[in-house]
Amino acid sequence: MNSGSVTIDALGRKCPIPIIMLAERINEVPLGAVITVLADDPAAYTDIPAWCRLKSHQFVGSLEIKPRGWAFNVRRSY
Amino acid sequence: MAYFDAASTEPPHPSARDALIEALGSAWADPARLYGMARRSRMLLDRARADVAAELGARPDEVFFTTSGTQAVQLGLLGVFRARRRAGRHVVVSRVEHSSVLHAARAAEAEGGEVTEVGVSRTGRVDPAEFAAALRPDTAVACLQSANHEVGTVQPVEEVAAACREAGVPLLVDAAQTIGRAPLPGGWSALAGSAHKWGGPAGVGVLAVRKGTRWRSPLPEDERGYGRVPGFENVAGAAAAAAALRARAAEMAAESARLSALVDRIRAEIPARVPDVEVQGDPVHRLPHLVTFSCLYVNGEALLTELDREGFQVSSGSSCTASTLQPSHVLEAMGVITHGNVRVSLPRGTPAEAVERFLDVVPGVVGRLRESMRGSGVSG
Numbered sequence: 001m002n003s004g005s006v007t008i009d010a011l012g013r014k015c016p017i018p019i020i021m022l023a024e025r026i027n028e029v030p031l032g033a034v035i036t037v038l039a040d041d042p043a044a045y046t047d048i049p050a051w052c053r054l055k056s057h058q059f060v061g062s063l064e065i066k067p068r069g070w071a072f073n074v075r076r077s078y
Numbered sequence: 079m080a081y082f083d084a085a086s087t088e089p090p091h092p093s094a095r096d097a098l099i100e101a102l103g104s105a106w107a108d109p110a111r112l113y114g115m116a117r118r119s120r121m122l123l124d125r126a127r128a129d130v131a132a133e134l135g136a137r138p139d140e141v142f143f144t145t146s147g148t149q150a151v152q153l154g155l156l157g158v159f160r161a162r163r164r165a166g167r168h169v170v171v172s173r174v175e176h177s178s179v180l181h182a183a184r185a186a187e188a189e190g191g192e193v194t195e196v197g198v199s200r201t202g203r204v205d206p207a208e209f210a211a212a213l214r215p216d217t218a219v220a221c222l223q224s225a226n227h228e229v230g231t232v233q234p235v236e237e238v239a240a241a242c243r244e245a246g247v248p249l250l251v252d253a254a255q256t257i258g259r260a261p262l263p264g265g266w267s268a269l270a271g272s273a274h275k276w277g278g279p280a281g282v283g284v285l286a287v288r289k290g291t292r293w294r295s296p297l298p299e300d301e302r303g304y305g306r307v308p309g310f311e312n313v314a315g316a317a318a319a320a321a322a323l324r325a326r327a328a329e330m331a332a333e334s335a336r337l338s339a340l341v342d343r344i345r346a347e348i349p350a351r352v353p354d355v356e357v358q359g360d361p362v363h364r365l366p367h368l369v370t371f372s373c374l375y376v377n378g379e380a381l382l383t384e385l386d387r388e389g390f391q392v393s394s395g396s397s398c399t400a401s402t403l404q405p406s407h408v409l410e411a412m413g414v415i416t417h418g419n420v421r422v423s424l425p426r427g428t429p430a431e432a433v434e435r436f437l438d439v440v441p442g443v444v445g446r447l448r449e450s451m452r453g454s455g456v457s458g
Contacts, residue, residue, distance in 0.1 A: 014398060015405075016417040020375050020451055043397045043405040043416045050415045051374065054356055 004034035004073055011069055015043035019051050026057065026076050033076055034060060040069030048072045079389045080432040084275075085227055085255060085368055085423035086393055090322070091277030097321035098279055101314035109311055110302070123313045126320035127304075133323050134253075134269060135262060136286040142306040143316045144283035147254045147272025148178040151221075153295065153307065154250045154268040154285050155182040158219040159191065161292035162248070166216025167191040170247075172204045172223065172233070173411040179221050179252055180407070191218070201360040202231035202412045210241035217247045224256040224263060228395050228408040228421060229359030230341075230368035232260075239265025248291050255365055257284075258326035259334055267291040276326050277426065278319035282312060329426070337424045338366035340433045344422060345369055351441045356415050368423040370395070372409075376418035376447045384443045385420070390436055393421040418444075 006028050010018035018039040029035045037048060045062070052059035052074055060073035081089065105122045107115035124138070131141040144150040159169065169186050171179055173195045183193045194212045198204055204222060213220065220242050225232045235251055242249040248267035256262060258276030262269070268291060273282035285306070287293045293306075300308035341364075349355050354374035373381065378396025385392055393399075395406030396419040405416035422436070 014403075015396075016375050016377060016451070019417065023375065024453075041397070042403075046405060046410045046413060046416050050356075050413060053413075054354075054374070054415065 003071065004036040005029055007036040007038065007071075010037055010039040010041075010044070012040065014041050015047055018044045019047055022048065022051065022074065023055075026074065029076050031076055031078070034073050035076065037072045037074065038065065038069060039072065044072070045070060048074070080391070080428070080436065081425060082390055082392045082422045082428070082432075082436070084425035085421065087274045087280070088258075088277045089425050090274075090279065090318075091325050091426070093325040094278050094318040094322035098314050098318035101317040105313045105317065109313055119313050122317050123311055126313075126316040129320040129324055130284055130316075131286070133327050134257070134271075134284070134286050135264065136269070137289065139304075140286050140288055142285045142287070142304055143312065143319070144285050144303075144307050145281060145309070145312070147270060147275065147283040149307075150270035150272070150283035150285040151176070151178040151250075151252055152182045152185075153297070154270045154287070155179065155219060155221055156185060156296035157287070157293040157306075158248050158250060158268060158291065159186045159189075160296050161294040162218040165246075166214070166218050168214050168217040169193045170196060170209065170212045170217055170220040172196045172198060172209070172221075174198050174202055174204075174226050174228075174408045175221060175223055176227055176252055176254065177407075179223070183221070186218075198231075198411050200412055200414065202226050202229045202358070202408065203360055203363060204233050204238065206234045206237035206241060209238045210245070213241065213245040213247050217245065219250060220247050221250040221252065224251055224253040225260070225365045226359070226408060227255050228406055229370045229412070230255075230365040230423075231360040232256075232363040232365065234363075235263035236265050239263070242267075255368070258323055258330065259366060260330070268293070273315070273319035273322065276319075276323055278322040279315050282315040282319040284319070326426070333426055334366035337426075337428060340424060340428065340430060341367060341369045341422075343433060344437065347437045348440065351437065352444050355444075358409070358412065358414050367425075368421065370419065370421045372396075372415035373418035373420070373444045374415060375451055376444055377451070378417055378419050380447050381418060381420060381443065384447065385439070388439045388443060390439070393423070395419045395421065 058075040
């Protein structure tokens with residue numbers, strides 16, 4: 001899985017901060033491009049795909065990263 | 079002040095208070111003895127048992143008082159599991175069961191059992207076909223809640239019960255959220271409940287085990303509790319639990335319809351008044367008194383604190399409100415937003431004005447909290 005052109009580092013941040021960061025910065029990537037969120041709060045694992053569904057952006061997928069957490073890729077839809 | 083956390087515990091029903099005080103004065107003697115005072119304790123206990131059994135759709139000798147709803151679940155699940163060793167050691171539960179069920183299933187696993195967790199839809203509802211497909215020839219026991227304690231979704235218990243019957247698997251139904259609030263489903267082999275959730279006292283649970291369902295106590299033998307639950311019987315608690323349940327049953331149809339209309343109003347008005355909110359759970363197949371919603375970009379703990387300050391006591395499944403810092407396993411299983419989560423569960427007698435006040439207060443509270451979080455994304 002390739003990373004997006006913009007990467008948000010939300011490691012160590014508790015929900016809802018990673019979601020707020022994503023919402024505030026998704027428009028930094030062009031339409032149809034991918035933004036990446038790095039997060040290790042377990043709530044992010046559920047909340048990022050759920051946010052994409054609610055806000056009609058496309059959740060591309062997640063990848064585990066070391067030492068802990070995930071890289072979440074989200075495609076901007078509008 | 080408006081107490082909106084009935085799913086955690088329902089305020090004691092006045093009839094429970096009366097029955098408790100009366101029984102503490104008159105029925106404290108040992109119900110296992112043979113003198114007159116003791117016989118009166120026994121009679122009160124037996125009457126409480128018969129009354130509760132009638133409300134559950136059970137025979138009196140199928141019903142046992144436990145020390146909590148949790149203990150009822152533990153004895154129900156592990157007791158059937160133990161008794162069916164020869165059939166196998168496989169256990170089926172839904173992924174959104176109360177933690178007491180999931181922990182009891184883990185305990186079965188520690189005794190050589192194997193657990194299958196059945197997933198749920200976005201609204202938290204089990205698919206009966208998927209549950210049926212999880213049943214195996216070596217399944218010792220299956221467990222499904224009557225309704226979910228966090229989002230209020232009512233489960234298709236009777237369809238699942240039919241599948242269990244066909245497969246020859248006993249079904250334990252955790253009815254804690256439904257007893258006293260809505261008609262109970264049939265078809266169960268065992269059923270567990272908790273008196274403080276229906277307006278009875280804490281410290282009283284109830285376990286019903288159908289005649290013909292094999293059951294063996296996972297605890298050391300004790301002649302108390304009709305031979306099923308160890309320890310000196312809580313006669314006053316049982317009497318109060320029964321009194322509350324009788325009273326709730328008499329009021330149920332009218333009061334549940336009234337509360338359900340208030341919940342419909344919350345379900346419609348919250349998303350109309352607050353942007354970026356997800357109302358959770360099944361809008362139709364739901365408990366009459368419970369609704370859950372998540373507000374994007376809001377910290378759940380801060381939301382509870384602010385609502386408390388405004389005079390509303392509610393609960394939350396958000397991770398920041400849990401000692402483990404894990405979000406609710408129910409919301410996770412549903413794949414819905416877990417942060418900014420609020421569970422509203424209306425106790426008996428909630429005035430419509432209190433709900434209107436809540437609807438007026440929430441938009442401002444959420445707006446203020448969002449304002450305070452703005453920019454937290456970029457400031458790092």
